[in-house]
Amino acid sequence: MSERTGWDRSLVVGADGKGLVGHAGVALLRRLADRSGLTEALAGVFPAGGPGWRDRAVVFVQLAVSIALGARSVAEAEQLALHHVRMTGPGVSDSTVHRTLDLCDADRLAAIARVRARVRRMVWSWLALRPGGFPWLTVAGKRLHNWVIVDMDATIITAASKKEQAKATWKKTYGFHPLAAWCANTSECLAMLLRPGNAGSNTVADHITVLAGALAQIPGSSAAKLLIRVDGAGATHGLHEHLISLNTRRRTVRFTTGWTITDLDEQAIARLPETAWEVSLTRTAPSRRTTQ
Numbered sequence: 001m002s003e004r005t006g007w008d009r010s011l012v013v014g015a016d017g018k019g020l021v022g023h024a025g026v027a028l029l030r031r032l033a034d035r036s037g038l039t040e041a042l043a044g045v046f047p048a049g050g051p052g053w054r055d056r057a058v059v060f061v062q063l064a065v066s067i068a069l070g071a072r073s074v075a076e077a078e079q080l081a082l083h084h085v086r087m088t089g090p091g092v093s094d095s096t097v098h099r100t101l102d103l104c105d106a107d108r109l110a111a112i113a114r115v116r117a118r119v120r121r122m123v124w125s126w127l128a129l130r131p132g133g134f135p136w137l138t139v140a141g142k143r144l145h146n147w148v149i150v151d152m153d154a155t156i157i158t159a160a161s162k163k164e165q166a167k168a169t170w171k172k173t174y175g176f177h178p179l180a181a182w183c184a185n186t187s188e189c190l191a192m193l194l195r196p197g198n199a200g201s202n203t204v205a206d207h208i209t210v211l212a213g214a215l216a217q218i219p220g221s222s223a224a225k226l227l228i229r230v231d232g233a234g235a236t237h238g239l240h241e242h243l244i245s246l247n248t249r250r251r252t253v254r255f256t257t258g259w260t261i262t263d264l265d266e267q268a269i270a271r272l273p274e275t276a277w278e279v280s281l282t283r284t285a286p287s288r289r290t291t292q
Contacts, residue, residue: 167197181214204238235259
């Protein structure tokens with residue numbers, strides 16, 4: 001068993017549903033990282049060491065697998081790795097994980113993002129070769145063939161103690177307020193911005209930053225058809241103007257955002273003339289009219 005692949009060939013996970021145990025998916029996640037070339041590519045991002053040095057690319061990948069399995073701290077990631085020694089190779093101490101994370105400055109994070117984008121391009125080509133093809137989605141009753149859908153949303157993550165950047169949140173809790181962008185077609189997290197708990201919900205600059213990171217992860221995004229979906233936090237003039245500016249001769253960008261309708265909104269809508277309305281959706285109510 002090599003440290004790079006971490007694979008014990010005597011352990012085989014089948015698709016017949018027999019002999020499975022909790023966390024059996026760890027083998028599939030780790031093997032996907034190895035087979036897709038992600039582990040090998042990350043080795044070129046982290047510094048190499050001498051005898052006794054733990055491969056930082058392997059540490060990084062195994063940490064990601066532990067997080068996917070529910071680890072909430074470096075200590076929990078260490079225990080999970082020790083539990084999965086036969087499937088993923090020798091575990092590492094929490095101090096080794098800390099040293100690996102300390103290497104991740106802005107330049108190295110950018111290099112990791114480039115590796116992720118390169119490997120994602122290959123994985124998406126594999127998805128397109130499946131019998132069902134790439135997973136195009138159906139929205140409002142229409143199948144959006146060749147459309148990549150990006151969902152952006154922020155969430156509150158509470159902290160039980162005074163951790164780094166933990167702040168009071170607008171929900172009167174204490175913790176963090178990260179903003180992320182996900183590919184709805186594949187359920188992949190494309191980009192994430194770690195923010196303190198007091199970060200604003202509808203901060204335009206944060207949405208633009210995360211969206212730029214997400215677009216860099218989408219293969220051929222400069223010539224794609226994109227649907228960006230954001231909740232009420234995206235209902236800002238700045239973000240709308242930015243999304244419109246992303247349209248080019250080769251790329252089509254459409255977007256939806258929501259907002260809370262107030263009494264003033266209702267009054268303004270009531271003053272619109274009949275000629276300002278036209279049929280938009282006919283899926284459930286052909287005669288229903290909405291604003292353009």
